[in-house]
Amino acid sequence: MINRVVLVGRLTKDPELRYTPNTGIAVTTFTLAVNRNYTNQQGERDADFIPVVVWRTAAEHCANYLRKGSLAGVDGRIQTRSYETPDGQKRYVTEVVAENVRFLDPRSKSVGGEDFTSFGEEVNEDVPF
Incomplete structure (x- = not known):
């Protein structure tokens, strides 16, 4: 069975x-x-x-280098889970668990104005199951 997703898009707000x-x-x-x-x-x-x-070291890199509007490539898997709210309602969540994240904006846009010409940082971390 295959569960693989590849996305390229922009962040809607700063990572948490x-x-x-x-x-x-x-x-x-x-x-x-x-x-x-x-x-x-x-x-x-x-x-x-x-x-x-995003988990572990990759999570910290994403929080440090990505911002609202950043262009990022994500490679991972789709995960669904459910939880119960305090008032007893069951909620379902579908999300992508990233295994690789590529920063696609020039570093000069994402890291404090420093002038770098290379594009991207690949973050490859094992994700706990």
Whole structure:
């Protein structure tokens, strides 16, 4: 069976870095806006807004170097999970668990104005299952 997804899009807001309470593992979440390949009736491109989760060192790199509007490539797998709200309602979540993240903006845009000409940093981390 295959569960693989590859996305390229822009972050809709700054990434959120947290650490798991018991083990202190870094986890970063962000939403990637990915344009569709076709236009709607008004001639505009619609976008899908896809939640992404990144773990461990890759999570810290994403939190440090990505910002709202950054162009990023994500390679990972789709994961679904559910949880129960305090008022007893069951909620379902579908998200991409990133295994590789590529920063596609020039470094000069994403790192404090320093002038770098290379594009991207690949982050490849094992994701806990």
